[in-house]
Amino acid sequence: MTKILVANLGSTSFKYKLLEMSDAEHELASGACERIGQSMPGTWQLKVGDEIKSGEVVFEDHAAAVELHLSELIECGVIASVSDVAAIGFKAVHGGPISGAVRVDDEVLETMARFNVLAPAHNPPYIAAMKALKRVAPDTEQVAVFETAYHQTIPAARQVYGVPHEWYEQYGIRRYGFHxxxxxxxxxxxxxxxxxxxxxxxxxxxxxxxxxxxxxxxxxxxxxxxxxxxxxxxxxxxxxxxxxxxxxxxxxxxxxxxxxxxxxxxxxxxxxxxxxxxxxxxxxxxxxxxxxxxxxxxxxxxxxxxxxxxxxxxxxxxxxxxxxxxxxxxxxxxxxxxxxxxxxxxxxxxxxxxxxxxxxxxxxxxxxxxxxxxxxxxxxxxxxxxxxxxxxxxxxxx
Structure with missing residues (x-):
């Protein structure tokens, strides 16, 4: 059985679903945290079947939010240990020239950082979370699935803007498409x-x-x-x-x-x-x-x-x-x-x-x-x- 935790991050939020990717492909659990990185307590919720657990705690960063949920998933018996999660898949937004689904490594993180200016609300929290989660779960693979991937089939004439061509070639200024x-x-x-x-x-x-x-x-x-x-x-x-x-x-x-x-x-x-x-x-x-x-x-x-x-x-x-x-x-x-x-x-x-x-x-x-x-x-x-x-x-x- 392959369990995948799919993470959807905001600057102060973390939402996820834990999926069992067998032939049936079904959801095992879902959860969310708010007010991450703030001095005030943040809310969290975990849903397993019809059962819902919730609470409030101060989350120092996204790693703390994920750590709490992994502990709760273990306590609820959804997973026996962190190693049961085969990988964390990120609904990443902007990787510039990187498209599709790729294993997160230093090169991917550096490329995402170069495009922070084009996705300021998305890329920085993802980069920070990916780094932090590596410390929490070092043996769990991380995969970034970029939102631009599906749109690589768009014809070139619908990708380009009427800008100097070097803007496209050197700086990646074009229509990417997201969602x-x-x-x-x-x-x-x-x-x-x-x-x-x-x-x-x-x-x-x-x-x-x-x-x-x-x-x-x-x-x-x-x-x-x-x-x-x-x-x-x-x-x-x-x-x-x-x-x-x-x-x-x-x-x-x-x-x-x-x-x-x-x-x-x-x-x-x-x-x-x-x-x-x-x-x-x-x-x-x-x-x-x-x-x-x-x-x-x-x-x-x-x-x-x-x-x-x-x-x-x-x-x-x-x-x-x-x-x-x-x-x-x-x-x-x-x-x-x-x-x-x-x-x-x-x-x-x-x-x-x-x-x-x-x-x-x-x-x-x-x-x-x-x-x-x-x-x-x-x-x-x-x-x-x-x-x-x-x-x-x-x-x-x-």
């Missing part, structure tokens, strides 16, 4: 439940959002660019932006640090609404007549429709459109707004099915008159990371 684990899972799942759908537009909508054009199971376009800050509007990240607007803000007295902090933390739905980064709060406010909240919703919807239209052309039509992620799976009003009046493209949503859809299950919500199938599908990024982690172990005969 690879989620988009590849949906492609894999659709191949099983709707194999006739060869041209798919997948909308991963949540705190972070991206739209992907999939043809014959492969990514051919993705809304993200050089960084995870770009593309569709996000909860508090800007999405697409004219880079020259930064010059205007500098002339208005903002420092470069202030500008990019605001773009990365105070933009998107939060920036437009002025209220919240959570679409549920914004929808509530819009229902009471809050104009900025409604504008945030409208802008988000238009952002999604923009990419759907572009990818409809890139694919030469489509067989299915899929929705996943927190908003994609549960945002019934958002789905309806995105798909409104698209009958000319053969896309007709069934209002009754849409309202009845449980976001935790797989649902078809297209109307009988629709030429395009419309699916609401839970994603499973951890499973994709675990599969690729196992593949690395098998390749290296570990």
């Amino acid at each position: 690879g684990a989620s988009h590849s899972y949906i492609a894999s799942r659709m191949n099983k439940i709707d194999p006739a759908a060869k041209r798919i537009i997948n909308c991963h909508l949540g705190g972070s959002c991206s739209i992907c054009a999939i043809k014959d199971g492969k990514s051919v376009a993705n809304s993200f660019g050089t960084t995870p800050q770009s593309g569709v509007l996000h909860n508090n990240r800007t999405g697409d932006l004219d880079v020259f607007s930064v010059l205007a803000m500098r002339k208005h007295g903002l420092s470069e640090e202030d500008i990019f902090s605001q773009l990365g933390k105070q933009g998107g739905l939060l920036g437009i609404s002025g209220l919240s980064a959570d679409i549920r709060d914004i929808e509530e406010a819009a229902a009471t007549g809050h104009e900025q909240a409604q504008l945030a919703i409208d802008a988000f919807v238009e952002s999604c429709r923009h990419y759907i239209g572009a990818y409809l052309v890139a694919l030469g039509g489509m067989d299915a459109i899929t929705f996943t992620g927190g908003i994609g799976q549960h945002g019934k009003q958002i789905r309806a707004a995105i798909l409104k009046d698209l009958g000319f493209a053969g896309i007709v949503m069934d209002d009754v099915k849409n309202k009845a859809a449980d976001g935790n299950d797989e649902n078809r919500i297209d109307h009988a008159d629709s030429a395009v199938r419309i699916w609401v599908l839970p994603t499973n990024e951890e499973l994709m990371v675990a599969r690729q982690t196992v593949a690395v172990l098998q390749k290296q005969n570990i």
Whole structure:
């Protein structure tokens, strides 16, 4: 039996799933920690089956959080010892020229560090955690599964920007695409439940959002660019932006640090609404007549429709459109707004099915008159990371 712990890290958070990667591929446990590296106690939770344990403790760093959970997993009998975990798979974000699933070593860490500037909210905590975990579990393999991997099949013309070519060759400035684990899972799942759908537009909508054009199971376009800050509007990240607007803000007295902090933390739905980064709060406010909240919703919807239209052309039509992620799976009003009046493209949503859809299950919500199938599908990024982690172990005969 091969047990893989899949880690999803934030600067102050740690979430994971422990998966048994036998033929059945099933989840053994899941857990999370918050407020890591802060002076105040952080919360932690462990779920094994229907049993939930939780508590509060001060976490010095990510290693302390992982150490606590490994101890709890042993105490609960999920594993006998740390050595039962064959590897830790990381849903890593930006490795620049490194793509796919790779064993974490000094070269990988150094390359990730070079790209910290392009993924400041992701790479630094992953690097720190990888180093710290090596001290806690030195005999446990670590595998980084980069989010860019699935998008290596995107044609070159959709990868390049109109910048001097040496920017691309020397500095890696191009469109990479992210959310690879989620988009590849949906492609894999659709191949099983709707194999006739060869041209798919997948909308991963949540705190972070991206739209992907999939043809014959492969990514051919993705809304993200050089960084995870770009593309569709996000909860508090800007999405697409004219880079020259930064010059205007500098002339208005903002420092470069202030500008990019605001773009990365105070933009998107939060920036437009002025209220919240959570679409549920914004929808509530819009229902009471809050104009900025409604504008945030409208802008988000238009952002999604923009990419759907572009990818409809890139694919030469489509067989299915899929929705996943927190908003994609549960945002019934958002789905309806995105798909409104698209009958000319053969896309007709069934209002009754849409309202009845449980976001935790797989649902078809297209109307009988629709030429395009419309699916609401839970994603499973951890499973994709675990599969690729196992593949690395098998390749290296570990």
